[in-house]
Amino acid sequence: MASQHRSTTTREATAESTPSETALETARRQLDRVAAQLDVDDAVIERLSHPRAVHEVTVPLERDDGSVEVFTGYRAQHDSVRGPYKGGLRYHPDVTRDECVGLSMWMTWKCAVMDLPFGGAKGGIVVDPKSLSDGEKERLTRRFAQEIRDVIGPNADIPAPDMGTDPQTMAWLMDAYSMQEGETIPGVVTGKPPVIGGSYGREEAPGRSVAIVTRESCNYYDYPLAETTVAVQGFGSVGANAARLLEEWGATIVAVSDVNGGVYDPDGIDVSAIPSHDEEPEAVTRFATELDEGDDVSRISNDDLLELDVDVLVPAAVGNVITADNADAIAADIVVEGANGPTTFAADTILEERGVHVIPDILANAGGVTVSYFEWLQDINRRQWSLERVNEELEAEMKTAWNALKNHVERRDVTWRDAAYAVALDRIGDSHEMRGLWP
Numbered sequence: 279m280a281s282q283h284r285s286t287t288t289r290e291a292t293a294e295s296t297p298s299e300t301a302l303e304t305a306r307r308q309l310d311r312v313a314a315q316l317d318v319d320d321a322v323i324e325r326l327s328h329p330r331a332v333h334e335v336t337v338p339l340e341r342d343d344g345s346v347e348v349f350t351g352y353r354a355q356h357d358s359v360r361g362p363y364k365g366g367l368r369y370h371p372d373v374t375r376d377e378c379v380g381l382s383m384w385m386t387w388k389c390a391v392m393d394l395p396f397g398g399a400k401g402g403i404v405v406d407p408k409s410l411s412d413g414e415k416e417r418l419t420r421r422f423a424q425e426i427r428d429v430i431g432p433n434a435d436i437p438a439p440d441m442g443t444d445p446q447t448m449a450w451l452m453d454a455y456s457m458q459e460g461e462t463i464p465g466v467v468t469g470k471p472p473v474i475g476g477s478y479g480r481e482e483a484p485g486r487s488v489a490i491v492t493r494e495s496c497n498y499y500d501y502p503l504a505e506t507t508v509a510v511q512g513f514g515s516v517g518a519n520a521a522r523l524l525e526e527w528g529a530t531i532v533a534v535s536d537v538n539g540g541v542y543d544p545d546g547i548d549v550s551a552i553p554s555h556d557e558e559p560e561a562v563t564r565f566a567t568e569l570d571e572g573d574d575v576s577r578i579s580n581d582d583l584l585e586l587d588v589d590v591l592v593p594a595a596v597g598n599v600i601t602a603d604n605a606d607a608i609a610a611d612i613v614v615e616g617a618n619g620p621t622t623f624a625a626d627t628i629l630e631e632r633g634v635h636v637i638p639d640i641l642a643n644a645g646g647v648t649v650s651y652f653e654w655l656q657d658i659n660r661r662q663w664s665l666e667r668v669n670e671e672l673e674a675e676m677k678t679a680w681n682a683l684k685n686h687v688e689r690r691d692v693t694w695r696d697a698a699y700a701v702a703l704d705r706i707g708d709s710h711e712m713r714g715l716w717p
């Protein structure tokens with residue numbers, strides 16, 4: 279890549295950030311930090327600091343009682359130099375334009391770390407999904423599909439489920455899009471139910487990749503799984519699947535939690551006995567309230583879970599949980615980021631100084647987008663893969679990505695996050711340079 283000094287107008291990376299820093303602030307700080315270490319053209323970095331487009335739409339919904347309410351929806355498209363935009367759709371009251379942009383940047387890096395032919399996008403609607411009946415959610419989704427129809431498509435931008443959306447939401451979106459286009463186009467979204475072109479193994483894939491990467495990092499740092507203790511925050515799709523696989527592979531899961539708090543047993547919790555968030559929302563809470571006096575298992579708060587003296591901590595619930603306020607108290611030797619953005623920029627610096635190995639989200643939970651890529655391939659080829667094939671190919675892709683990062687960590691003596699960004703930026707930068715800036 280061309281060697282140039284960074285322009286003085288770009289932001290300098292600093293370790294000063296607040297616990298409430300937005301996803302966009304974190305994403306930009308991470309980009310600046312690694313750009314300063316790399317030989318990347320200033321113009322490319324400047325371009326990558328901004329999304330290519332952010333589409334803001336209003337989505338009217340006729341409520342079940344006949345009243346009409348108007349919601350705001352976004353689709354942030356960050357970069358598509360390596361292929362169609364790819365990223366989830368979130369239904370949550372806290373969705374903002376900036377959050378969508380920050381998350382879309384992470385999707386660009388995530389796809390590049392995995393060497394997938396996709397760029398990054400993210401979107402959503404500012405709505406509390408719990409306030410919607412099934413019928414309302416379907417009408418809202420179909421209308422949103424119509425509002426963003428011009429900017430999505432199997433070769434343009436491919437949404438997927440995220441917080442507050444699920445395979446059913448993707449089925450409605452695909453149907454609305456297909457009806458308007460006049461033909462069935464399953465490749466417009468991923469994360470669909472398998473019966474309409476979804477992939478087996480997609481739902482479990484982010485948790486599976488978290489487990490694979492945890493296993494690889496334990497091997498690397500010489501923690502035999504059979505002697506490794508793990509605490510998992512969040513017992514949803516990512517956390518529960520990762521915990522169950524790690525338990526199956528011999529690790530001891532000493533703590534799990536949901537939004538209300540968690541349970542802790544130094545001898546290990548039988549995680550297969552607790553339903554995941556999807557199977558029964560807040561089942562960890564129920565499990566905790568049913569504990570008897572004298573049980574080995576005790577209750578623990580989400581804050582205390584993060585500070586447990588375990589070998590591996592897997593934050594797999596929400597962003598910004600490891601901050602400058604608690605980074606000094608994190609006692610785990612390895613942090614594997616199951617959630618997107620669980621560690622603030624400032625906390626990252628503290629953990630690095632303390633020698634805690636942080637395996638970044640853009641590698642750890644990338645199993646989701648990787649199996650989404652498999653789904654897209656299956657849709658294009660109109661041929662479904664078996665679950666065994668999906669899991670085998672995911673294992674191979676994760677190991678290839680892990681090895682690329684490992685080589686970079688060893689060669690350059692940098693953190694795993696810096697290595698992930700460097701590998702991603704190298705691929706994206708090279709692609710931009712080869713294609714050039716048009717016109």
Ligand code: NAD
Nearest residue numbers: 484512513514515516536537555594595616617618643646
């Ligand atoms: P989910 O809704 O299935 O589960 C979330 C879990 O976290 C639940 O157990 C919930 O009770 C708990 N939780 C919610 N708020 C919490 C809080 N403040 N403190 C502690 N626990 C809390 O969600 P998921 O799909 O497992 O996603 C979890 C994280 O992983 C999110 O950051 C998401 O963006 C990221 N992620 C998900 C996927 C995916 O495909 N599911 C892929 C990549 C990344």
